Amino acid sequence: MAKPRTRRVTTHDVAERAGVSQPTVSLVLSRNARARVAPETRERVIVAARELGYVTNVIARSLVSSRSFAIGIIVPDLRNPFFADVVSGAERVAAESGYAVLLCETREIPRDRHIQTLLERQVDGIMVDAIGGASLPAAMLEGANLVLIDEPPNKWPGVASDAFGAGRLAAEHLLSLGHERFGFLGPATNVHAIRMRERGFVRTIGGRGFAVSSTALRRVPATAAGGQVGMRALLALQSRPTAVFCTNDLVAAGALKVCSVDSVRVPQDMSIVGCDDIELASLLLPELTTVAIPARELGARAARLLLNRMRSDGAGPRPDTRPQRMVASRLVIRGSTAVPPKLKSPESPS
Amino acid sequence: MAKPRTRRVTTHDVAERAGVSQPTVSLVLSRNARARVAPETRERVIVAARELGYVTNVIARSLVSSRSFAIGIIVPDLRNPFFADVVSGAERVAAESGYAVLLCETREIPRDRHIQTLLERQVDGIMVDAIGGASLPAAMLEGANLVLIDEPPNKWPGVASDAFGAGRLAAEHLLSLGHERFGFLGPATNVHAIRMRERGFVRTIGGRGFAVSSTALRRVPATAAGGQVGMRALLALQSRPTAVFCTNDLVAAGALKVCSVDSVRVPQDMSIVGCDDIELASLLLPELTTVAIPARELGARAARLLLNRMRSDGAGPRPDTRPQRMVASRLVIRGSTAVPPKLKSPESPS
């Protein structure tokens, strides 16, 4: 009962108890099972280990093998459901492969500091999501195993959602409904995916001869509060848009709320399209039409890519630069979009 | 330019370049700065380290110091915004203290497997949130540094939200509005905090001579879908409750949606109270009256408690069992609650 201040149980302890040498224990307990050990010896070791409550010391293993069996993931803010999903997907894949995940948020701690500590911890790889891949400290990351999530193709490999396609899908949907006056709500940002959503939307609209007028393109933070501010501005416009694409669902939720409060009927008077398809989207009323970005899948793929590259590592200088994997976006039509209200156009006086 | 397959830069390399011994480098680079080294020597070492791009190997440090400077956190599912907040709060505190956070979700991988790998990685502490603290493998955790989040007081210390108080606040609010027929929507679960929310509500109602009739207490999953199922059942009841408390905001969101769809006006015909106060709550229309549980604060406190216990560790057998810290709940009155509709009571024929 009264254990004398439990010291760690090591392979030496197990060896002693089993009456074998320490390396033999190591062979039995850790090895790829392709270690050739006499069955009865093996058995003795296993029994001794269990009786002693032996726990592998991964730290020691890491030191000698130069692999930490840990990977890091850096995201802006876990409170954004989108990033929580990305992390969740990555964690799952990593854990299933026996890798630990070191979580880093850049909300309060600068990105490069996180990178520094991850490097010091000898992580076998790092995943970076949406935090300016272009400006990463290349020197520091010399030889590091890096995978970018939702960043532009770069000196590092990565996985990305089809952000341009997301904007395009939103635009095509609204165009097909017959809309002609469009608004856009989103932040001024250097996050690639966010920019591409906007570009996909604007370009597609433009390709049909329409445009998002400069007054109807509002720069607002990518939050629900931002969406409210933006939509209020749009509603105050001389000639309101009949359809608005929002950079993400949070913004769309804010926009939707302002409409409801101001008795602007959605979708009859105003169509709203979001992006991401977080759970929130289907809880609002009307339910939000949005473009689904498979965040969890994105994280999972990034982790898989990272694990693959780690395996193939050490095989000399790698040809690297595999093509960027694109994860398809998907339009989810729900209740916040419809045909535009009858326009009071010059030709048809009301 | 063409670096010859960069081998790791070690303190030996730095020592050689600086013309000092390896331990001296260690003294300069790592130590609490209270190392007594000649200023010029120190300078030479620092310069050499920078020129070589030296990066501390925390793994090696861990091995010798028997501390990994890492902590683990185990949560059910990061996709629940509540847990994302808990993790976020913990990560922040840990990172600020130089600790890495190993993230573990029990959604797909069993809890005890996570614990095992955490232990193998020699984490300095573990935080466990809402996953059955009572049933934790005590033997395995012998001597481990554990902090429970939102679990009942136990053989391990912990921090918890005032879950009973949350239920009580919801009840008092509805009682003060004059409600007399109550419903409750929540899961049958062994998660302590969830049970206590229910108990706080039911007991408080009961203390005023009212009760949640068995038909109005619906067991549904703690999800939006569950809330929908539950509310549909309540609406179908002979004598509907006029006020419903939901175990969390997700459930409340589902309930609210069903009401809207069925043209049951909230709050005029039906009052709904949620719990957690996740962002969603203020994005719905009407905005959700709810009991705020400071998830982020909960995570932050848990991390602080853990860090404190780690410091005070090694000081022999610890008296442990410090009192459980309770984080206060707070009622947030928004738009989903109001006085009950005029009742068609037996005494006053319509």
Add this chain to the structure above:
DNA sequence: TTGTAAGCGTTATCAT
């Protein structure tokens, strides 16, 4: 098949 010996990159305890 198994034991001996070496070493991973630190920190820590000594002498010097």
Add this chain to the structure above:
DNA sequence: ATGATAACGCTTACAA
């Protein structure tokens, strides 16, 4: 003030 020297607990040749 600094340099040998010895751990930390493990994996991996290599020898027996």
